[in-house]
Amino acid sequence: MKKIFFTPGPSELFFTVEEHIKEGIRNNIYSISHRSNEFKIIYEECVSRLKDLLSIPNNYNVGFLSSTNEIWERIIQNLILEDSGHCVNGSFSKKFHDFALLNKINAKSYSFDMKEYIVDDIPNTHELLALTLNETSTGIMCSREKISEIRSKIKNSIIALDCVSGIPSIPFNINDVDTFYFSVQKCFGLPSGLGVWVYNEKCLEKHLKIKEKKITGTYHSLQRIHEMSLKYQTPETPNVLGIYVFSKVLKDMMNIGIDNIVRDTNYKSSLLYNTINNHSDLDSFIKNKEIQSKTVIVANCKNESDMYINAMKERGFILGKGYGSGKNQIRIANFPTHSKEVFELLCDELTLIK
Amino acid sequence: MKKIFFTPGPSELFFTVEEHIKEGIRNNIYSISHRSNEFKIIYEECVSRLKDLLSIPNNYNVGFLSSTNEIWERIIQNLILEDSGHCVNGSFSKKFHDFALLNKINAKSYSFDMKEYIVDDIPNTHELLALTLNETSTGIMCSREKISEIRSKIKNSIIALDCVSGIPSIPFNINDVDTFYFSVQKCFGLPSGLGVWVYNEKCLEKHLKIKEKKITGTYHSLQRIHEMSLKYQTPETPNVLGIYVFSKVLKDMMNIGIDNIVRDTNYKSSLLYNTINNHSDLDSFIKNKEIQSKTVIVANCKNESDMYINAMKERGFILGKGYGSGKNQIRIANFPTHSKEVFELLCDELTLIK
Numbered sequence: 001m002k003k004i005f006f007t008p009g010p011s012e013l014f015f016t017v018e019e020h021i022k023e024g025i026r027n028n029i030y031s032i033s034h035r036s037n038e039f040k041i042i043y044e045e046c047v048s049r050l051k052d053l054l055s056i057p058n059n060y061n062v063g064f065l066s067s068t069n070e071i072w073e074r075i076i077q078n079l080i081l082e083d084s085g086h087c088v089n090g091s092f093s094k095k096f097h098d099f100a101l102l103n104k105i106n107a108k109s110y111s112f113d114m115k116e117y118i119v120d121d122i123p124n125t126h127e128l129l130a131l132t133l134n135e136t137s138t139g140i141m142c143s144r145e146k147i148s149e150i151r152s153k154i155k156n157s158i159i160a161l162d163c164v165s166g167i168p169s170i171p172f173n174i175n176d177v178d179t180f181y182f183s184v185q186k187c188f189g190l191p192s193g194l195g196v197w198v199y200n201e202k203c204l205e206k207h208l209k210i211k212e213k214k215i216t217g218t219y220h221s222l223q224r225i226h227e228m229s230l231k232y233q234t235p236e237t238p239n240v241l242g243i244y245v246f247s248k249v250l251k252d253m254m255n256i257g258i259d260n261i262v263r264d265t266n267y268k269s270s271l272l273y274n275t276i277n278n279h280s281d282l283d284s285f286i287k288n289k290e291i292q293s294k295t296v297i298v299a300n301c302k303n304e305s306d307m308y309i310n311a312m313k314e315r316g317f318i319l320g321k322g323y324g325s326g327k328n329q330i331r332i333a334n335f336p337t338h339s340k341e342v343f344e345l346l347c348d349e350l351t352l353i354k
Numbered sequence: 355m356k357k358i359f360f361t362p363g364p365s366e367l368f369f370t371v372e373e374h375i376k377e378g379i380r381n382n383i384y385s386i387s388h389r390s391n392e393f394k395i396i397y398e399e400c401v402s403r404l405k406d407l408l409s410i411p412n413n414y415n416v417g418f419l420s421s422t423n424e425i426w427e428r429i430i431q432n433l434i435l436e437d438s439g440h441c442v443n444g445s446f447s448k449k450f451h452d453f454a455l456l457n458k459i460n461a462k463s464y465s466f467d468m469k470e471y472i473v474d475d476i477p478n479t480h481e482l483l484a485l486t487l488n489e490t491s492t493g494i495m496c497s498r499e500k501i502s503e504i505r506s507k508i509k510n511s512i513i514a515l516d517c518v519s520g521i522p523s524i525p526f527n528i529n530d531v532d533t534f535y536f537s538v539q540k541c542f543g544l545p546s547g548l549g550v551w552v553y554n555e556k557c558l559e560k561h562l563k564i565k566e567k568k569i570t571g572t573y574h575s576l577q578r579i580h581e582m583s584l585k586y587q588t589p590e591t592p593n594v595l596g597i598y599v600f601s602k603v604l605k606d607m608m609n610i611g612i613d614n615i616v617r618d619t620n621y622k623s624s625l626l627y628n629t630i631n632n633h634s635d636l637d638s639f640i641k642n643k644e645i646q647s648k649t650v651i652v653a654n655c656k657n658e659s660d661m662y663i664n665a666m667k668e669r670g671f672i673l674g675k676g677y678g679s680g681k682n683q684i685r686i687a688n689f690p691t692h693s694k695e696v697f698e699l700l701c702d703e704l705t706l707i708k
Contacts, residue, residue, distance in 0.1 A: 003382055003385075005382065005385040005386075007386075010384060010385050010591065011385060012385055013379070018379050022376065025372050028357055028359065030364060030367060030545035030546070031357075031359040031366055032361075033674070066420035066424070066547070066593070067420070067573075067590040067591055067592075068590070068591075069573040069589065069590035070574075070590070072572070073571070073572050073573065073574075099573070102569070102571075103569055103572070104569060183591065185591060191384035191593075191594060191595040192592065192593060192594050193548075193591075193592065193596060215457055215458060215569075217427070218423070218426070218430075218452075218453040218457070219421075219423040219424075219426075219427065220423075221456075235423065236420075236421040236422070236423035236424070237422075237423075237537065237539060237546045237547075238421075238546065238547065239546060239593060239596075240364065240545060240547070241546075241547065241595070242547060242593075318385075320387070
């Protein structure tokens with residue numbers, strides 16, 4: 001039976017990925033040198049498409065890294081000298097805070113648990129403030145308006161927005177943040193192993209200001225990433241397959257249109273939350289509709305979550321488990337590759353499981 | 355026309371890679387969770403096959419990272435507190451030394467230029483000594499005997515062997531080194547984006563001894579990599595496609611047999627060196643046969659190297675350029691995927707180009 005993955009990443013491949021991977025093999029893309037003109041064209045095209053799809057302003061640049069874990073580490077090394085603030089509402093925002101502590105940063109954590117960010121609780125004093133667009137572990141979303149509200153108060157800090165499992169399905173105003181990042185195995189439906197780091201000139205200035213005062217890395221110092229990106233290259237031999245296929249998927253998404261992707265995401269998430277709320281065994285983990293994630297929907301289960309996961313698996317639908325041990329939850333991804341039809345089918349089947 | 359890549363990495367894909375990538379798509383491998391049992395089995399199998407193919411002793415462990423550049427950085431962070439020694443005979447061994455300096459390590463460089471390592475020149479005092487099995491930039495190889503000779507003198511230092519473009523074609527005694535590493539886009543013929551780090555208990559002990567005294571990283575500290583590897587997982591979402599296909603290629607290479615791979619490598623390299631030495635326009639860059647690389651053959655060119663590269667390209671053979679600007683050289687990879695027949699054809703064609 002054909003399986004469909006609704007796991008929150010790695011997830012179902014974007015529906016064109018298989019063909020792009022094969023085309024890459026046919027065209028020897030995975031054999032070309034990462035210093036060749038052929039690769040530079042792939043790199044340039046990929047960045048240009050990403051900027052087009054997301055309407056990224058000209059003062060932002062794009063670097064390719066290997067994972068979001070790596071980008072957390074590079075942000076800490078390159079943009080923070082002494083102190084950072086982390087708005088925590090789940091395991092991944094907490095992990096970024098933990099990483100800062102491991103780097104001997106005086107990192108403060110502001111815990112919002114299952115709640116919306118409260119702007120008054122966030123001080124305007126940190127070198128860098130870390131926010132999360134979409135917490136993949138808890139299914140908490142931060143609205144565009146909330147991010148703008150925070151920016152209007154926090155003028156001096158570099159604001160870093162974790163967009164894993166958010167981009168391109170959950171829109172926000174890019175000018176409200178100085179850097180944002182994501183990995184490609186979530187909404188973009190690619191094989192894992194590629195992280196994307198977008199940063200503006202404020203980040204570059206900060207990096208240059210602190211780079212003599214601490215160790216800012218080697219091949220992936222921001223300066224090195226930036227210098228090489230101006231030549232459409234990476235310092236190291238990168239995941240060429242990832243960059244090539246990402247570029248192709250970006251083109252496909254431009255053809256679909258970002259507005260259509262966002263509208264379909266909203267439709268499908270409403271459908272699923274309705275299904276969950278009308279289900280006698282299931283209950284939305286996040287009650288406040290303002291912060292219910294559109295892309296990672298988390299539900300508490302009356303019985304063992306494995307029961308629902310296994311029953312759906314038998315029908316060909318692969319759901320995610322709750323994040324962390326002992327969570328009696330299911331997590332369901334709503335990514336651009338999941339069509340409305342498939343989501344309706346998912347909801348119909350989920351209704352029958354009791 | 356079908357092209358064949360003789361570039362020293364990324365290079366021609368191993369001849370089974372296309373089918374393995376496609377099989378991975380068919381079996382949803384790139385959608386499964388990296389925390390699932392399915393992934394753990396892939397991880398465990400991959401490590402077990404690598405240990406079998408290379409006869410890696412039981413006191414060595416394997417970690418998956420994103421590139422050799424990253425492994426250099428992790429070695430410096432995790433295994434060196436204050437000082438290291440680097441035997442330099444090309445651009446890549448020099449880069450490792452540069453990385454150590456960037457990390458404020460008191461790193462000494464021992465330059466051997468185009469020469470063999472001279473054991474008497476290498477002191478026995480460093481915390482870590484960096485050697486290179488095969489310098490991809492210059493085509494200099496280090497023999498198994500030379501590594502053993504160095505080990506017999508250097509008892510206390512951790513010996514780190516760079517095996518990029520060497521493993522599995524150039525054999526050495528693993529017990530002579532404490533850690534070695536490589537990336538998969540060279541001899542293994544995989545798409546780029548995966549680095550493999552092998553380390554023994556001496557490395558782990560050293561890491562635990564120094565980890566309180568410095569910043570040893572976050573998700574990829576050796577301790578974290580090691581803890582997760584014992585559960586057949588990586589700390590971050592890894593390049594699952596890379597690990598899956600690598601495991602399949604390892605199985606294929608075990609079926610061919612490591613002895614056959616090494617024998618064919620030797621035969622093909624002899625053929626190519628003969629062709630170069632009998633060519634009126636070409637000349638081996640490395641004259642001393644003891645250190646002529648078996649896997650990356652570098653030749654000086656009488657005329658512009660582009661002339662030879664372009665002429666061969668018209669015939670479907672993609673050669674590498676000299677490494678670094680202004681080098682009037684060609685570099686030709688001799689990897690396991692290049693058959694004897696294809697190498698004979700390459701040599702025949704090369705002979706005709708003048």
